[in-house]
Amino acid sequence: MDLPGASAPALPLLDSLRRAAQARWTTLVLAGLCAATLAVALVLRLPDPRLLADAGALRAATATLGWVSAASAGAAGAGVSAPAAADAGQADLRRASDALAQALAQLQASAADSGIALPELLEFQARRAALPAWPERPDTAQLQALVRAGDAVALAARQRLHQRQQAVAGTLAAAAVTLLLALGLVMGGLWRQRRRLRASMHAISQHLGSGDWHGAVQGLREERLGAPSAFDALASGVEDVLGQSDRRWQALADLSADWYWETDAQGRLSWLSGSAPVVTQLGWTPAELMGRRRDQLDFLDAPPQGWDKLHAVMDRRQPFRDVEYRARARQGAHAIWVSISGRPRLDARGAYAGYEGVGRDITERKAAHERLMASEQRWSLMAGLASDWYWQTDAEHRLRPLSPEMQRRLPRLAENLAGRTRWEAHRDALSPAQWAEHQADLDARRPFRSLQLEVESENGELLWISLSGIPRFDGQGRFLGYHGVGRDITVRKQAERLLLRHNEALQRAVAERTRELQQLNRDLDAFSRQLAHELRTPISHVQGLAQLIGTRAKGRLDAEDQQLLALQVQAAHNMRDTVDALMLLARSTVQAMPMEPLDLAALVQQVIGELPPLDRRAEIRWQVQGPLPALGCPQALRIVLLNLLGNAAKFTRQVAAPCIDIDGSIDADDRLRVRVQDNGAGFDPAQGARLFQPFQRLHAGEEFHGTGIGLTIVQRIVERHGGTVAAHGAPGAGARFEFTLARPA
Template sequence: MLTAQSGDFTGEDPVSGEKSLIHFEKIPGMEWRVVVSQAEERLNEPLYAIWSLIVQLALLSVAVMLTFGLSWLQTIRNYHRQRQEAGEHIRMILATASDAFISIDSEGRVLDWNRQAELIFGWSREEARGKIMAELILPPGHRAPHAEGLRRYIATGEGPILNRRIELTALRRDGREFPVELTVWPLREGGTVRFNAFLRDISERRKSQQLLVEKTTELARSQAELEQLELFAFVASHDLQEPLHKILAFSEMLGSSREGLDEKGRQYLDRMSAAALHLSGMIEQLRQFSRIGTHERSFGPVELDELAKEVFADLEPLVQEAGAEIRVGELPTIEADRPQMKQLFQNLVSNALKFRREGSRPLVEISGRHTEPGWVEVRVSDNGIGFEPRYLDRIFKPFQRLHPASRYKGSGIGLAICEKVAMRHGGKITAEGRPQEGSTFIVTLPVYQKGLP
């Protein structure tokens, strides 16, 4: 078989004994031959290697494509889920909003209508959807301008009320008109446009505004009346002084000749003198009342506990006469007009001593405390005759008396002076009381006056 120059044959490899493909070539000039064999089972190994590589690359490509595809699909799912969650969140916000939310299309038909819109206007969401919004919530006179505004925006992209907060009149299902605050904004989606709006019922706000206007007008009127009263008090306190002085002078002259008068004449003289003295006291009170707020005085630090001691020292004869017990607690220091603050204290303590209850020892207490930063409260309490709470507004008005002057002497202007002093200091005064259970006057004052530290 190996006698030929060269050749191929299939046979048993003499070395390995494997069935092989054998190729031989004769060496030129020699009888020797070169033999090469390859086992048949290993003949296709390179092809298998190439095929395996191709398959592996294909599988890797498929795996990469599948991995990318799955990741892309997961991204798409997450995006849609997030949009759905965001949409649900927005729907929840709109459903629970304290304002009505209404959405309409370019024809004015309702697309969305939240719970608050149901409560405000009286139409359910199912009833409102698909209906012309203007026919549901706008008074007839406002519907044509609304339709014209829609057409103008669709044609020009302009709308005078868009993206602004405005107030207008709306209509409830039962036909009642009421004011609302409205904010509208357009939203374009593809080739369509919708209009979203938040509406708030401002009926209570309008009532509050009207009440504020009425109170402001009333305050201005009261201020004008007070200024007139102050002017009258100022003029009266001056113009009455001269004739009153003459009356008192003639009373004294007649008093020096009392022996020449009979009993009735002496009684008339005593009554005239007493009346003239009472009138003199009223004129002085009027003068003090008119001067509060008209004479500018510098505010300065006032130790209220020291001031209270001065007041009780000045009223010592009255305290001794009444046999009163006095208690003064710790009082704060404030910025105040000292003479006017002393007048306030003196009037309150005098009232407490004057309106005492028969059969019991008078007790007057003064206490103070800081109620909040920058403010103090001073209380003047007694165990006297008290007053009916329904008369609280009267007791601070000039010349308003709850008791006859024959029983309790006074001008009827002392508490009015106290109120004016408190107001001049930027504070207020009020009172609590019950008949035969005593009274407590509460003065609230700022620690510092405006412009002072």
């Protein structure tokens, strides 16, 4: 298959060739720069001209020193003794010596900067060092030797400078000759390469213009314009670029959801990319499609507007977009929806050659559209049958017309609301203050829920509606109004009113029944008090008479008779205790229990001090955890603790080391759990349920006296506090009683 637009990579290829030619010019420029750099470096290696001047200065300073010394010696030989003349000679000699030292230092510095070695300078320094120290005058032989050494230094410096200059000049001449030869060779090679490059580029352009990019690359490989690997690499790069382009275009045609198609001038399919679903999914072959128009293919259903409309557009040679039709599979009921778009195509001469375009599989989009339509139908059905309805307002809070279904169901309400605000349509549905609060919510763009209005319906009856809404905005965030739902809550309101009337009647019945129960409790309390009084009186008489007989006839009664009287007194005492316990049991059920925060540990300490003394083997060791904050009635809880602690003290009388622990903890439901544990007689756990039943005793009365009512009273009081009580124990291993109470807030 030919690559459409294969000549498009020609420009990048020509640019690559130009860059290859420009690389030679770059090499030439770099060679010139290297030569210039070498010349500058050689010039910088020229010795400093100051070296010669400093050598001359040293020679002059040496000669001056010799002349001054000779003049001073001549004056002394002539007998001149004037002090002024002597001082002047000494000053001149000293200045000449300083000038010589300065010239020597400058010459040493210049020689070091120029990198020139002067062995003669060392000999000069040695002769200068041999001169006598100041103020003695050197003799003539020493001065003449120093002058000769200075002349030798100047001559050596001049020779060294001349040798350095000749070496630099020779190097520059050799470099210039070498550079000229290199430039000549490069220029000749560039001229030949330029000719071959023009010929090669012309041939490559012809290949690319005809779409034969493979021939262009092969020609590039065969035409080596430089090093053998340079154009091979360039050809490989070009081949990679064009091969990648070919591969990507083919991948796009094969893997894309769209596919490419072409027709001839008669509208018959002439080319189809391999990714067309009629080939890949439906089982049709390209041979069955080529050379036929779409309306001639039986497995293609006509679009909704028909094939004629599409053919009319193509006859006018106009582009078209999104023509949808259905294609069926060769076998089975499978079918897909296809959408095509196309435009006229022209040949190289500009003549009409047919149509070209792309197609797309829109089956999923069609299915989604059908699901959306079905959802719309279900929503419309639900909106028509439901009691709720949808509403909208504009930015001024005026209601838009309701749905046709609501206009049919509530025509008067819909007509009254359209184009008006709620407070205009139903001014009396809310109070002015409630309407003002609602308008403030709307102005602040706050959502609202369950705005309940009582309005008049078509038949004159009152109708309750509930409205909820949220603000709506456009894509730029501009406020458009509110929208929400409304609901008819008339039935609910009627049910609420009916339920309210029933609740009021129930409250009246409960209040009446409460008064009756309170009266019955008062009557029962009065009866129990009267009964207790009537029982206590004869019991007291029986007890008193028995004690009187025992006192008066004590001397006449034998031991058996006295024992019988003691049993009678004890029986009367037990009977009186039983009556008192029954009174406490009755009161524990009906007496008021005002709740208040208290510290149960402090109440335990008080009850311990109030326990009656008992005959026992050893004193009790009390262990009380504190504090134990609880919420309860102090008087009632005192009775609970008197019974529990009294039982613990009673059942540990025979223990050698009695110990009673009272502690508490917090349960998972945030209630206080109080534990009273002793190491006394204990009980059979299988019989533990009988402990809280009236008059049920697990121990003999002769061993542990009691009425059998105490734990029943404890259970009644704890349950009236909203708690629970439980007993745990084992024979001879003690007992543990637990009860729960509420904690203060």
